[in-house]
Amino acid sequence: xxxxxxxxxxxxxxxxxxxxxxxxxxxxxxxxxxxxxxxxxxxxxxxxxxxxxxxxxxxxxxxxxxxxxxxxxxxxxxxxxxxxxxxxxxxxxxxxxxxxxxxxxxxxxxxxxxxxxxxxxxxxxxxxxxxxxxxxxxxxxxxxxxxxxxxxxxxxxxxxxxxxxxxxxxxxxxxxxxxxxxxxxxxxxxxxxxxxxxxxxxxxxxxxxxxxxxxxxxxxxxxxxxxxxxxxxxxxxxxxxxxxxxxxxxxxxxxxxxxxxxxxxxxxxxxxxxxxxxxxxxxxxxxxxxxxxxxxxxxxxxxxxxxxxxxxxxxxxxxxxxxxxxxxxxxxxxxxxxxxxxxxxxxxxxxxxxxxxxxxxxxxxxxxxxxxxxxxxxxxxxxxxxxxxxxxxxxxxxxxxxxxxxxxxxxxxxxxxxxxxxxxxxxxxxxxxxxxxxxxxxxxxxxxxxxxxxxxxxxxxxxxxxxxxxxxxxxxxxxxxxxxxxxxxxxxxxxxxxxxxxxxxxxxxxxxxxxxxxxxxxxxxxxxxxxxxxxxxxxxxxxxxxxxxxxxxxxxxxxxxxxxxxxxxxxxxxxxxxxxxxxxxxxxxxxxxxxxxxxxxxxxxxxxxxxxxxxxxxxxxxxxxxxxxxxxxxxxxxxxxxxxxxxxxxxxxxxxxxxxxxxxxxxxxxxxxxxxxxxxxxxxxxxxxxxxxxxxxxxxxxxxxxxxxxxxxxxxxxxxxxxxxxxxxxxxxxxxxxxxxxxxxxxxxxxxxxxxxxxxxxxxxxxxxxxxxxxxxxxxxxxxxxxxxxxxxxxxxxxxxxxxxxxxxxxxxxxxxxxxxxxxxxxxxxxxxxxxxxxxxxxxxxxxxxxxxxxxxxxxxxxxxxxxxxxxxxxxxxxxxxxxxxxxxxxxxxxxxxxxxxxxxxxxxxxxxxxxxxxxxxxxxxxxxxxxxxxxxxxxxxxxxxxxxxxxxxxxxxxxxxxxxxxx
Numbered sequence: 001x002x003x004x005x006x007x008x009x010x011x012x013x014x015x016x017x018x019x020x021x022x023x024x025x026x027x028x029x030x031x032x033x034x035x036x037x038x039x040x041x042x043x044x045x046x047x048x049x050x051x052x053x054x055x056x057x058x059x060x061x062x063x064x065x066x067x068x069x070x071x072x073x074x075x076x077x078x079x080x081x082x083x084x085x086x087x088x089x090x091x092x093x094x095x096x097x098x099x100x101x102x103x104x105x106x107x108x109x110x111x112x113x114x115x116x117x118x119x120x121x122x123x124x125x126x127x128x129x130x131x132x133x134x135x136x137x138x139x140x141x142x143x144x145x146x147x148x149x150x151x152x153x154x155x156x157x158x159x160x161x162x163x164x165x166x167x168x169x170x171x172x173x174x175x176x177x178x179x180x181x182x183x184x185x186x187x188x189x190x191x192x193x194x195x196x197x198x199x200x201x202x203x204x205x206x207x208x209x210x211x212x213x214x215x216x217x218x219x220x221x222x223x224x225x226x227x228x229x230x231x232x233x234x235x236x237x238x239x240x241x242x243x244x245x246x247x248x249x250x251x252x253x254x255x256x257x258x259x260x261x262x263x264x265x266x267x268x269x270x271x272x273x274x275x276x277x278x279x280x281x282x283x284x285x286x287x288x289x290x291x292x293x294x295x296x297x298x299x300x301x302x303x304x305x306x307x308x309x310x311x312x313x314x315x316x317x318x319x320x321x322x323x324x325x326x327x328x329x330x331x332x333x334x335x336x337x338x339x340x341x342x343x344x345x346x347x348x349x350x351x352x353x354x355x356x357x358x359x360x361x362x363x364x365x366x367x368x369x370x371x372x373x374x375x376x377x378x379x380x381x382x383x384x385x386x387x388x389x390x391x392x393x394x395x396x397x398x399x400x401x402x403x404x405x406x407x408x409x410x411x412x413x414x415x416x417x418x419x420x421x422x423x424x425x426x427x428x429x430x431x432x433x434x435x436x437x438x439x440x441x442x443x444x445x446x447x448x449x450x451x452x453x454x455x456x457x458x459x460x461x462x463x464x465x466x467x468x469x470x471x472x473x474x475x476x477x478x479x480x481x482x483x484x485x486x487x488x489x490x491x492x493x494x495x496x497x498x499x500x501x502x503x504x505x506x507x508x509x510x511x512x513x514x515x516x517x518x519x520x521x522x523x524x525x526x527x528x529x530x531x532x533x534x535x536x537x538x539x540x541x542x543x544x545x546x547x548x549x550x551x552x553x554x555x556x557x558x559x560x561x562x563x564x565x566x567x568x569x570x571x572x573x574x575x576x577x578x579x580x581x582x583x584x585x586x587x588x589x590x591x592x593x594x595x596x597x598x599x600x601x602x603x604x605x606x607x608x609x610x611x612x613x614x615x616x617x618x619x620x621x622x623x624x625x626x627x628x629x630x631x632x633x634x635x636x637x638x639x640x641x642x643x644x645x646x647x648x649x650x651x652x653x654x655x656x657x658x659x660x661x662x663x664x665x666x667x668x669x670x671x672x673x674x675x676x677x678x679x680x681x682x683x684x685x686x687x688x689x690x691x692x693x694x695x696x697x698x699x700x701x702x703x704x705x706x707x708x709x710x711x712x713x714x715x716x717x718x719x720x721x722x723x724x725x726x727x728x729x730x731x732x733x734x735x736x737x738x739x740x741x742x743x744x745x746x747x748x749x750x751x752x753x754x755x756x757x758x759x760x761x762x763x764x765x766x767x768x769x770x771x772x773x774x775x776x777x778x779x780x781x782x783x784x785x786x787x788x789x790x791x792x793x794x795x796x797x798x799x800x801x802x803x804x805x806x807x808x809x810x811x812x813x814x815x816x817x818x819x820x821x822x823x824x825x826x827x828x829x830x831x832x833x834x835x836x837x838x839x840x841x842x843x844x845x846x847x848x849x850x851x852x853x854x855x856x857x858x859x860x861x862x863x864x865x866x867x868x869x870x871x872x873x874x875x876x877x878x879x880x881x882x883x884x885x886x887x888x889x890x891x892x893x894x895x896x897x898x899x900x901x902x903x904x905x906x907x908x909x910x911x912x913x914x915x916x917x918x919x920x921x922x923x924x925x926x927x928x929x930x931x932x933x934x935x936x937x938x939x940x941x942x943x944x945x946x947x948x949x950x951x952x953x954x955x956x957x958x959x960x961x962x963x964x965x966x967x968x
Contacts, residue, residue, distance in 0.1 A: 015040065158194075158203035162211075165190035169211040171237050174285065178247050184216035184239050185248060191221050199224040208234050208277070216240070217261025217282070217299065218248060223272040223311070231277025231316070238263060238320075240282035242293055257286060257293040260322075262300045266308040268333045268448075274302065275314040281321030283465050283494060294495040297323045297466045304473075305329040307448045312455040322465040325486070326456055330379065330472035330512055332446025334369050337381055341366070341429065343437040348397045348430050352405025361437060363429040365403060368420060369447040375417045377450060378429075381442040385511040385532075386555065386579055387414055388442040395430035415474065415513045415534045417449055450474060450512065462486060466497040468525070471507040477516045478505060485524045488547075500548065502526040507533050508554055517541060527552060528569065531559065544568050553601070555579040560586045567593040572616075575601035592616060599627065608632060615640050620647040623687055629654065636663065647687060656680055662705065671697050678704045681733075689715045698722040703730035710744045710773075711735035711765065717742040727753040734773040734804075735765035741913045748777040756785045760794040764832065766803035770913070772834055778809035787817040791825040795832035807837035809859055815845025823847045830854065858882040867892050869902035870916065873958040890964025898958035899923040905936045911949055921959075924951040 008018070012026040018035025025032050033040045162169060167190040172180040191208075198206045205228045212235040215221070221236075223229060240246075242257035249259040263279055266272055279301045288294060299322040302313050306329075318325040341363035346354040348362055368376075378394055380387045393411040398421055400406060411432075412418050431441065451473035460482045461468045468486035469478060485491040487502020501508065504522040506529075507515065513534040520541045522528045528543040532554030542565045543550040549571035553559050557580040566572045572595045573587060583603055589610045596618040599606050605626040613619060613634045621627040630652040636644070638660025647668040655676040656665065664681040668689075675698075682703075686694035693716045698708070701722070707730065710720045730753075734744050744766075753761065761782065766773050793806060813824060824846040827833060837856045838849060849855060863882040873894040880891040905919040908931060915926040919936040930948030937944055937951040944951055 157205040158198040160194040165194045184214040188219045220265040225269040228273040235278040237280040238282045240285040242286045260298040264302045266304040268306040272311045278317040283320040300327045301325040303327045307333045317460045319463045324467045324470045325461045325464045327470040333448035336445040361431045361434040365426045373447045377446045397428040398424040399426040401425040467503040474513040483522045506530045562588045564590045572597045575599040578603040618645045674700045695719045701725040704728040706730040707733045709733040713737045719745040721747045723749045733763045736771040745774045751780045753782040759790040776807040782813045785816045793827040795829040801831040812842045868900040886968040889962035892960040896959035898956040900958045918957045921957045927952045
């Protein structure tokens with residue numbers, strides 16, 4: 001029975017508010033209305049013109065676009081990664097539900113997208129008449145799982161037919177037969193033929209039917225320009241036997257294990273991409289019956305070479321290769337190496353003519369390779385890829401075929417693309433600041449570019465025999481990969497590669513410019529990242545469980561190492577020598593857990609800033625003012641048991657904290673500036689403490705629950721100064737163990753001490769009278785809040801007398817405890833003191849100390865009870881009398897510059913080491929103890945023997961005269 005489609009109708013006066021998209025016809029006025037978001041809209045009234053609209057959900061009425069329905073809800077749901085339940089009211093399709101419920105895998109999507117498209121088109125609401133591409137973009141729906149560049153357009157996709165190309169699915173089991181190897185080789189040939197056909201027919205996406213496929217050496221699968229080869233979750237495995245000859249091994253000899261090959265190759269291609277599969281090398285099939293087999297490192301899973309650019313390897317699992325699972329080389333399409341440049345002592349003028357120069361060398365004419373390239377680079381030569389160019393920059397002069405000058409480029413650095421101008425057929429190279437025409441510059445000219453702008457991302461790379469990924473070329477990126485168990489036999493128990501350079505990522509052999517390594521997870525390897533290049537950026541990587549070093553920098557002009565998390569690695573970052581002038585390494589905002597950071601390479605400016613070092617074993621920077629250690633935080637947990645060592649010339653604005661029990665950290669540093677220390681014994685030393693008398697300075701520091709420890713043991717004396725600093729429950733510790741005639745010194749100036757819970761300010765550990773310590777505290781505030789405070793000085797070695805000279809000058813010492821005014825406790829053992837100087841101090845809440853033999857109440861630097869007998873003086877220097885009396889003098893004035901001494905030389909007298917004597921107004925120091933002879937020393941330079949004594953000349957005697965007679 002025929003049916004009619006009717007719309008709402010009635011009188012004009014009875015017209016209701018219509019739903020959006022609902023029609024209403026007025027039978028009395030012949031007007032047609034349609035419902036909209038803004039109410040009823042008149043769409044037809046005699047002479048009105050209605051036409052389709054190019055806008056989805058609209059009609060064109062009299063030239064006005066009118067919305068007749070709204071599908072934004074559907075679009076919004078899809079754009080928010082719609083789930084099957086939300087989509088069901090619009091589309092019911094089992095395939096769609098299955099794919100979305102599994103958060104679609106790109107490997108399934110590209111083969112099923114055609115069927116899915118047709119199915120969804122058929123089930124879309126008829127009133128809308130939408131195709132799937134009109135509703136939304138699937139790549140937006142699935143953006144959390146796939147990359148738009150990975151989606152294969154249905155209209156330009158090629159699926160390899162296995163039968164057509166003679167490809168056999170399945171991987172045979174060992175022992176492999178000749179037929180197995182021939183089948184594997186045929187598979188490679190078939191895939192290559194299919195890729196060639198797809199390229200010739202203009203396909204940009206090629207898919208492999210999902211399956212497992214055997215491949216073998218030496219043939220490789222060749223990638224093509226402007227093509228994505230999707231492996232579609234397939235597995236490709238190299239079949240190999242290291243104990244029998246492959247039918248394709250044409251070499252002589254029985255070293256079958258040295259038969260090599262590469263599985264997938266990007267060779268001089270552009271915009272080529274490999275994704276979505278598993279590639280397995282030959283390692284699992286190798287027997288390693290010969291020990292030499294573990295030296296094999298020449299087979300690679302995926303290799304990018306000869307200038308390949310803008311290519312990628314994505315979403316793959318690549319493992320078990322003998323060299324590296326992925327390798328980006330630094331070779332150009334064509335190269336010119338080790339040629340005779342016929343260098344002469346010339347420079348080139350602005351017209352391309354040569355003129356004599358004593359500073360530059362210029363080459364002969366070099367022919368540009370066959371004219372097909374528009375750029376080239378100058379790179380190094382040999383295994384280490386170094387050039388011998390002094391400045392690492394070159395002037396390039398271009399000429400025509402007939403050697404007519406065209407134009408020049410100046411100061412082009414190595415490993416950087418150099419443009420070839422139109423018409424240029426020849427070049428001259430001009431080397432700056434070079435004078436030896438016989439010099440081998442060790443350069444290679446690469447016509448075209450080395451691999452650049454390539455991407456290795458979202459892969460799992462593991463169980464490489466030597467390494468995971470080799471990185472070369474320029475501007476290549478390795479990111480978002482899992483790189484594990486490379487050069488590390490935990491996974492399969494196979495013998496290790498014979499050399500220690502086993503790694504996750506390596507750029508030791510392939511140089512390049514500005515490559516990036518970021519957001520990778522690297523673990524279980526001997527080394528994490530080995531880098532030797534022009535410039536490198538290493539950022540946001542997680543590197544852990546590395547036997548040797550997480551990141552090592554070889555020859556590099558610039559390296560930026562930032563925001564990495566490095567955990568449980570024996571060494572965190574290492575630095576070897578640079579072969580460039582003005583090389584810089586920035587190590588910023590990293591987290592280092594344990595291990596040693598050793599940055600001692602020559603010719604680098606090193607900036608270590610803003611890092612967190614958690615329980616470092618050692619931090620070592622080169623002995624150079626170009627090494628900066630600033631703004632770092634160093635922390636130790638309560639479980640830490642080691643003795644950490646920092647060897648850094650200057651430590652700036654850093655914080656050090658020890659949780660739990662107070663432990664010792666050894667600092668070999670010369671300056672600490674604006675640092676914070678908590679709960680640490682600061683063992684203050686220097687780099688050359690065993691051979692040189694050196695100084696250590698703390699400025700504007702804060703010490704909380706700490707000790708500054710200046711101890712010497714078989715070392716030279718050391719001078720520690722602390723100024724403008726705060727001590728909170730912190731004190732000083734000075735010591736000398738078995739170091740004769742070496743005197744540790746601590747000088748404190750303009751500091752604040754707040755002693756709440758500690759019982760002493762100064763602790764001594766000295767067991768040598770001839771190695772006594774010297775401590776001076778002046779211009780400081782000492783606030784003692786501890787009611788059980790015992791003494792300013794505590795001596796630990798009480799059996800050794802006369803081991804300390806101590807001075808408090810111009811200090812304020814305050815009793816802020818609950819005790820009433822008491823006598824200031826000075827020391828626990830009087831015999832340990834040589835002298836106690838206590839001058840010009842203000843005591844608050846303390847009685848002055850009682851006068852005694854050791855207590856000196858004047859400042860020996862400015863006052864003396866007798867004419868000065870030690871120290872250096874200049875003419876007009878004044879020393880005041882410490883105990884002026886009527887009839888005496890105010891003091892002494894120096895009338896002849898020199899060294900003060902009141903000990904005169906005598907014959908046949910015993911002298912000790914470091915004794916200072918004068919003889920005939922000359923001053924000598926005893927540098928070998930003994931008994932003098934009959935004649936005194938007379939030399940005025942160097943040293944001389946006096947019987948069994950050796951005297952060293954140190955200057956002339958200072959002459960004093962009293963001044964300022966005091967009337968009786």
